[in-house]
Amino acid sequence: DAGVIQSPRHEVTEMGQEVTLRCKPISGHDYLFWYRQTMMRGLELLIYFNNNVPIDDSGMPEDRFSAKMPNASFSTLKIQPSEPRDSAVYFCASRAGMRDEQYFGPGTRLTVT
Amino acid sequence: GDSVTQMEGPVTLSEEAFLTINCTYTATGYPSLFWYVQYPGEGLQLLLKATKADDKGSNKGFEATYRKETTSFHLEKGSVQVSDSAVYFCALLTGGGNKLTFGTGTQLKVEL
Numbered sequence: 603d604a605g606v607i608q609s610p611r612h613e614v615t616e617m618g619q620e621v622t623l624r625c626k627p628i629s630g631h632d633y634l635f636w637y638r639q640t641m642m643r644g645l646e647l648l649i650y651f652n653n654n655v656p657i658d659d660s661g662m663p664e665d666r667f668s669a670k671m672p673n674a675s676f677s678t679l680k681i682q683p684s685e686p687r688d689s690a691v692y693f694c695a696s697r698a699g700m701r702d703e704q705y706f707g708p709g710t711r712l713t714v715t
Numbered sequence: 716g717d718s719v720t721q722m723e724g725p726v727t728l729s730e731e732a733f734l735t736i737n738c739t740y741t742a743t744g745y746p747s748l749f750w751y752v753q754y755p756g757e758g759l760q761l762l763l764k765a766t767k768a769d770d771k772g773s774n775k776g777f778e779a780t781y782r783k784e785t786t787s788f789h790l791e792k793g794s795v796q797v798s799d800s801a802v803y804f805c806a807l808l809t810g811g812g813n814k815l816t817f818g819t820g821t822q823l824k825v826e827l
Contacts, residue, residue: 606758633813645759645804645817657813693758702747702766702808704815706758 604628606707608694614713620682623710626675627696635704636669636679637693645693651677684714717742719805721818728795728825736790736821738779738805746807748772748781748788749815753802762790762803795825 607626615621627634635650649659654671662669666685671677681688691711695704722737740746747766751759763772768783777792788805805818 635815644819647814650813652813695758700812702812703761703764706751706760708756708758 606694606696606705608692608707608710610710611708612711612713614715615684616715617685618683619714620680621684621688621712621714623679623692623694623712625677625679625694625707627677627694628698628705629675631696631698631705632674633697633699633704634671634677635695635697636677637695637706639691639693639709640689648679681712684712686714688712689714717746717807717809717816719807719816719818721803721805721821724802724820724822726821726823728823730797730825730827731794732825734790734792734795734799734823736803736805736823738788738790738818740786740788740805740807742786742807742809742816744809745783746809747812748779749806749808750777750779750788750790751804751806751817753804753820755801759804795823797825797827799823800825 609624636648648661649669651671669679691709693709695706697704718741749764750762752762753759763774765772765781771780779790802820802822804820806815
């Protein structure tokens with residue numbers, strides 16, 4: 603299996619620009635999770651989906667952040683407008699049904715200048 | 716709320732030394748417990764897990780035992796290698812089995 607795929611791997615943008623991060627979960631996995639990793643706050647769960655439906659978005663920091671999952675094989679996390687404090691590594695993870703292991707993608711390193 | 720506390724890093728060891736990374740947790744109910752490893756520039760990989768008290772998870776020479784009485788899940792390895800250098804995260808799973816709570820991570824550096 604190809605594993606969880608994320609793109610881009612690195613993104614550098616200027617403050618105020620829109621940023622879109624992409625994720626393709628492992629085929630057959632029905633849960634998808636978005637995490638943010640920073641030195642200050644560690645790993646934080648932003649939002650997760652089950653069968654393409656957002657279940658818990660309580661970790662989304664502000665209205666500038668939004669996430670969608672239009673189908674079982676694709677999800678996006680969008681930041682608009684971006685700010686320097688959004689600089690972090692963003693991970694996508696997926697999970698199959700009743701199993702408890704989450705499989706992480708390689709992450710997208712976002713730098714907002 | 717649920718929380719995980721790990722020992723501060725970095726931990727620096729010589730090759731073939733014994734490793735212990737402490738992890739304690741606070742949770743309602745009976746969580747599942749995990750250790751994840753993150754190699755430089757990569758995502759997290761599941762290293763081992765335990766789902767109930769007294770269970771021992773093991774993988775690649777690493778072990779951890781779910782201790783309910785001390786709410787601990789310490790990671791151990793008898794003989795570390797340079798290739799074990801990474802950041803190790805302890806985590807617990809509650810909330811109906813969907814929300815992982817991570818510790819802050821412990822960086823391990825193994826030197827020749």
